[in-house]
Amino acid sequence: MPSQIGKLKYLFVILLGVLSISVVGYSLLYGIPSRKCEGSGGWFSWKDRQCYAPIAISQITGRKNGEPAKIDFHDDALKASNARAVNGAAKDAASHQAASGATATPK
Structure with a gap:
């Protein structure tokens, strides 16, 4: 019966070659560009393989x-209150017109 060691030897040599090529390919496509990008102060995108520059929040x-953020919560509440008042006045005027029978003609 022929020995299987010769076939297994070739199988393992081929497997070693494929794995070695995949490690070198990964290093060329992702590892080296990532280190260069992060070394220059950028952010490396693994999805796009692009180097992006950080943007300052002040921009x-x-x-x-x-400088602290100036948030005026009362301004938003005042705008919402005014909007409710305007909408309420418009509804009251529309109901008053409907009750009196007057109709406005559109221009």
Whole structure:
């Protein structure tokens, strides 16, 4: 009966070659670009394999660094209250017109 060791030897050599090529390919496609990107201070996207530069929050908000955020919650509440008052007045006027029988003609 022929020995299976010769066939297994070739199988393991091929498997070792495939795994070695995959490790080198991963390093070339992801590892080296990631290290270069992070070394220059960027963020590496694994999905796109792109290097992105970080954006300072001051560029988005327009505030200087260290300046606190100015949030006026009362302003939003006042706007909502005024909107409810305007909508209520419009409904009252519409119901008053309907009750009196007057109709507005559109222009």
